[in-house]
Amino acid sequence: xxxxxxxxxxxxxxxxxxxxxxxxxxxxxxxxxxxxxxxxxxxxxxxxxxxxxxxxxxxxxxxxxxxxxxxxxxxxxxxxxxxxxxxxxxxxxxxxxxxxxxxxxxxxxxxxxxxxxxxxxxxxxxxxxxxxxxxxxxxxxxxxxxxxxxxxxxxxxxxxxxxxxxxxxxxxxxxxxxxxxxxxxxxxxxxxxxxxxxxxxxxxxxxxxxxxxxxxxxxxxxxxxxxxxxxxxxxxxxxxxxxxxxxxxxxxxxxxxxxxxxxxxxxxxxxxxxxxxxxxxxxxxxxxxxxxx
Amino acid sequence: xxxxxxxxxxxxxxxxxxxxxxxxxxxxxxxxxxxxxxxxxxxxxxxxxxxxxxxxxxxxxxxxxxxxxxxxxxxxxxxxxxxxxxxxxxxxxxxxxxxxxxxxxxxxxxxxxxxxxxxxxxxxxxxxxxxxxxxxxxxxxxxxxxxxxxxxxxxxxxxxxxxxxxxxxxxxxxxxxxxxxxxxxxxxxxxxxxxxxxxxxxxxxxxxxxxxxxxxxxxxxxxxxxxxxxxxxxxxxxxxxxxxxxxxxxxxxxxxxxxxxxxxxxxxxxxxxxxxxxxxxxxxxxxxxxxxxxxxxxxxxxxxxxxxxxxxxxxxxxxxxxxxxxxxxxxxxxxxxxxxxxxxxxxxxxxxxxxxxxxxxxxxxxxxxxxxxxxxxxxxxxxxxxxxxxxxxxxxxxxxxxxxxxxxxxxxxxxxxxxxxxxxxxxxxxxxxxxxxxxxxxxxxxxxxxxxxxxxxxxxxxxxxxxxxxxxxxxxxxxxxxxxxxxxxxxxxxxxxxxxxxxxxxxxxxxxxxxxxxxxxxxxxxxxxxxxxxxxxxxxxxxxxxxxxxxxxxxxxxxxxxxxxxxxxxxxxxxxxxxxxxxxxxxxxxxxxxxxxxxxxxxxxxxxxxxxxxxx
Numbered sequence: 001x002x003x004x005x006x007x008x009x010x011x012x013x014x015x016x017x018x019x020x021x022x023x024x025x026x027x028x029x030x031x032x033x034x035x036x037x038x039x040x041x042x043x044x045x046x047x048x049x050x051x052x053x054x055x056x057x058x059x060x061x062x063x064x065x066x067x068x069x070x071x072x073x074x075x076x077x078x079x080x081x082x083x084x085x086x087x088x089x090x091x092x093x094x095x096x097x098x099x100x101x102x103x104x105x106x107x108x109x110x111x112x113x114x115x116x117x118x119x120x121x122x123x124x125x126x127x128x129x130x131x132x133x134x135x136x137x138x139x140x141x142x143x144x145x146x147x148x149x150x151x152x153x154x155x156x157x158x159x160x161x162x163x164x165x166x167x168x169x170x171x172x173x174x175x176x177x178x179x180x181x182x183x184x185x186x187x188x189x190x191x192x193x194x195x196x197x198x199x200x201x202x203x204x205x206x207x208x209x210x211x212x213x214x215x216x217x218x219x220x221x222x223x224x225x226x227x228x229x230x231x232x233x234x235x236x237x238x239x240x241x242x243x244x245x246x247x248x249x250x251x252x253x254x255x256x257x258x259x260x261x262x263x264x265x266x267x268x269x270x271x272x273x274x275x276x277x278x279x280x281x282x283x284x285x286x287x288x289x290x291x292x293x
Numbered sequence: 294x295x296x297x298x299x300x301x302x303x304x305x306x307x308x309x310x311x312x313x314x315x316x317x318x319x320x321x322x323x324x325x326x327x328x329x330x331x332x333x334x335x336x337x338x339x340x341x342x343x344x345x346x347x348x349x350x351x352x353x354x355x356x357x358x359x360x361x362x363x364x365x366x367x368x369x370x371x372x373x374x375x376x377x378x379x380x381x382x383x384x385x386x387x388x389x390x391x392x393x394x395x396x397x398x399x400x401x402x403x404x405x406x407x408x409x410x411x412x413x414x415x416x417x418x419x420x421x422x423x424x425x426x427x428x429x430x431x432x433x434x435x436x437x438x439x440x441x442x443x444x445x446x447x448x449x450x451x452x453x454x455x456x457x458x459x460x461x462x463x464x465x466x467x468x469x470x471x472x473x474x475x476x477x478x479x480x481x482x483x484x485x486x487x488x489x490x491x492x493x494x495x496x497x498x499x500x501x502x503x504x505x506x507x508x509x510x511x512x513x514x515x516x517x518x519x520x521x522x523x524x525x526x527x528x529x530x531x532x533x534x535x536x537x538x539x540x541x542x543x544x545x546x547x548x549x550x551x552x553x554x555x556x557x558x559x560x561x562x563x564x565x566x567x568x569x570x571x572x573x574x575x576x577x578x579x580x581x582x583x584x585x586x587x588x589x590x591x592x593x594x595x596x597x598x599x600x601x602x603x604x605x606x607x608x609x610x611x612x613x614x615x616x617x618x619x620x621x622x623x624x625x626x627x628x629x630x631x632x633x634x635x636x637x638x639x640x641x642x643x644x645x646x647x648x649x650x651x652x653x654x655x656x657x658x659x660x661x662x663x664x665x666x667x668x669x670x671x672x673x674x675x676x677x678x679x680x681x682x683x684x685x686x687x688x689x690x691x692x693x694x695x696x697x698x699x700x701x702x703x704x705x706x707x708x709x710x711x712x713x714x715x716x717x718x719x720x721x722x723x724x725x726x727x728x729x730x731x732x733x734x735x736x737x738x739x740x741x742x743x744x745x746x747x748x749x750x751x752x753x754x755x756x757x758x759x760x761x762x763x764x765x766x767x768x769x770x771x772x773x774x775x776x777x778x779x780x781x782x783x784x785x786x787x788x789x790x791x792x793x794x795x796x797x798x799x800x801x802x803x804x805x806x807x808x809x810x811x812x813x814x815x816x817x818x819x820x821x822x823x824x825x826x827x828x829x830x831x832x833x834x835x836x837x838x839x840x841x842x843x844x845x846x847x848x849x850x851x852x853x854x855x856x857x858x859x860x861x862x863x864x865x866x867x868x869x870x871x872x873x874x875x876x877x878x879x880x881x882x883x884x885x886x887x888x889x890x891x892x893x894x895x896x897x898x899x900x901x902x903x904x905x906x907x908x909x
Binding site for chain 1: 296299303306307370376378379380510511515
């Protein structure tokens with residue numbers, strides 16, 4: 001059984017295609033980060049994943065069940081932290097807990113209370129009175145208190161300060177360590193993803209242009225700066241994701257870097273070149289940004 | 294606790310401030326009673342204001358919650374809060390609806406209960422006790438459902454709302470045309486069908502949101518599409534079924550009749566007016582004008598118990614047809630049809646009147662006179678021109694043409710024993726009182742001699758000059774009924790009377806001066822004078838009852854009025870029934886009268902020979 005599976009999912013809004021033939025698998029117990037610029041189709045995919053939207057084509061499965069037709073029973077096993085907290089603003093935190101406790105058979109009141117206390121939020125506070133970060137923390141506490149097998153985080157750190165981001169991810173990581181749940185997240189905040197994600201996917205204009213283990217991804221992307229220009233990278237069988245002028249030289253991002261092959265190329269061509277590893281954010285910009293939109 | 298109740302409970306907590314508002318409103322009736330202007334009847338003021346505010350707030354809350362409880366969450370993108378929980382669309386819809394309805398009812402109780410407890414009987418007198426509650430419950434539900442539907446459509450800001458309004462108009466039009474022929478025919482089944490359509494619409498509005506939430510989920514536009522699909526698909530099915538049923542009900546022919554309700558025959562004998570019932574069509578009664586020569590028939594939308602008016606010549610027929618679904622008995626239009634032209638169709642005269650106002654055709658069938666509450670009007674049927682229209686006061690009980698240019702009008706006031714006689718001279722448009730007659734009995738319809746010279750007044754037995762009202766004589770018989778009195782062509786006055794418990798009807802025949810000529814015993818009860826046949830023959834029908842030894846239920850007598858003898862008696866035959874005109878129907882000696890036999894089939898019968906023939 002897979003944690004999450006998308007099979008040729010296409011979502012349209014009228015004539016506009018938001019998600020175009022996207023397929024991916026999320027292995028149980030792993031963390032999958034779906035990255036993409038605004039309007040890339042991430043939210044549509046999350047809505048399909050949470051059973052709020054039916055894919056026009058293809059199939060979306062969670063824990064082996066169809067996310068659309070099996071939504072209600074699936075939600076017993078899936079925790080969701082949405083991009084915009086959707087709990088009614090007039091509800092108090094304790095009322096939210098009461099409401100959830102009546103709907104989830106695996107509700108853990110003690111875990112919820114402890115987490116809320118850790119966040120420093122009063123149970124009598126109304127949702128409308130809380131800051132954005134606190135609302136996200138309450139939502140996360142609710143999502144984790146149902147002992148989920150799958151946790152869906154839709155841009156969970158959007159609008160949060162550094163401390164709140166750290167706190168939120170620490171909770172997720174701690175819970176994962178305890179229960180080994182499957183996590184699917186979309187985010188703009190790439191720094192924590194690097195630390196927690198096993199695999200990333202990058203959406204660009206509705207298409208999944210990259211879906212790979214994060215370690216593999218980072219190992220094959222390199223930034224290479226040459227002192228001269230132009231550089232015939234193709235002679236070294238290097239595929240350039242981006243190439244641009246850098247001072248009097250050239251900067252290229254290659255997506256199939258290989259140490260041995262590159263050293264041979266440098267020896268033969270007598271080129272001065274500096275090779276640096278790339279962060280996930282830099283890879284994302286290279287893949288989704290500069291070539292994007 | 295089921296998820297439905299959990300959601301309902303949450304909704305109630307969220308909107309609990311409404312109860313505080315209702316509590317404040319509950320004080321209003323008592324404050325209103327302190328106003329000096331109502332100090333004379335404080336209990337009524339408390340009951341009235343309490344009831345009004347209770348109902349208004351209950352309906353207002355239902356209206357507001359219908360527009361916010363689901364739609365508000367959709368518009369503010371909060372519906373995903375519910376869809377991220379393990380709850381079904383049914384739990385969401387019924388939970389939220391249950392809370393909204395409970396809140397509406399609770400608001401009514403909070404406001405009305407103190408007023409009820411304080412005033413007791415005054416409340417019951419003002420609002421009819423608990424009779425108000427079912428209507429209030431229905432109103433609350435309807436307000437909530439309509440508000441939810443309209444708000445979903447309008448607040449989605451989708452162009453689809455235009456199509457929704459077009460389809461709403463189309464459906465209302467379809468409903469109008471489906472029930473119109475049934476309601477205009479006075480059939481309660483039309484109102485039942487309307488009720489069933491209304492019920493189906495309410496059920497659709499009740500259940501369609503399930504589809505809306507199941508398919509549209511947290512997206513307002515998709516929600517709107519799903520709701521519209523559910524509603525309009527259901528509407529098409531309901532209206533198609535209702536339309537097919539209504540079409541089947543009205544699509545009957547005279548041969549389908551299993552029970553004849555009314556049968557009138559034109560004096561010329563060439564046409565009949567027929568109203569009948571058919572199986573499985575409720576109380577719907579179809580009415581037809583049937584041309585006996587060609588067998589052609591045309592359905593007319595008159596109410597079954599109103600009948601028609603034939604001209605004396607038998608050339609034309611007129612009837613009143615409802616034109617309003619809301620008040621079918623109050624807005625009627627006079628229709629006419631030529632009977633001497635084979636392909637003539639029913640023609641609307643454009644003259645509209647309300648029920649209870651009489652009308653008549655001129656002898657040759659070219660003019661119609663109609664009484665309304667305030668006027669008497671004569672129209673030329675060919676040109677639709679109003680030839681004369683004069684004001685009148687009093688209730689027109691009868692009107693008839695003396696000649697094509699002169700209309701005589703009988704006016705009487707309710708419970709009056711005086712009949713005022715007027716004449717309208719059409720060429721000069723003069724409407725003058727020509728006389729009056731006062732009797733010792735309350736006035737009931739008069740019978741007029743075929744030449745228009747005499748009238749006989751039932752109950753009192755007074756025979757008078759038809760123009761001046763001068764009393765000619767007073768018959769020594771009290772006439773029990775309108776249908777048991779007639780003046781024949783030769784001036785003979787016929788009166789039938791059935792003494793209580795007697796085995797027969799006594800038909801008394803008087804000379805024009807009131808001298809008793811003959812008394813004829815007609816076994817049976819009733820003594821309904823049906824028609825006069827050329828040669829001094831009078832057709833009288835009697836009922837024999839269910840347990841008559843002969844096994845027959847009715848018997849038609851042909852009486853020779855000159856000799857005072859029964860010329861013929863035919864069992865199990867009745868018709869035609871031309872009782873609505875003030876003048877007795879007159880047929881030629883060779884006329885074939887139309888009647889219904891014991892098998893409820895139409896037959897023709899010859900009063901001269903007694904021959905009975907099935908009518909094809």
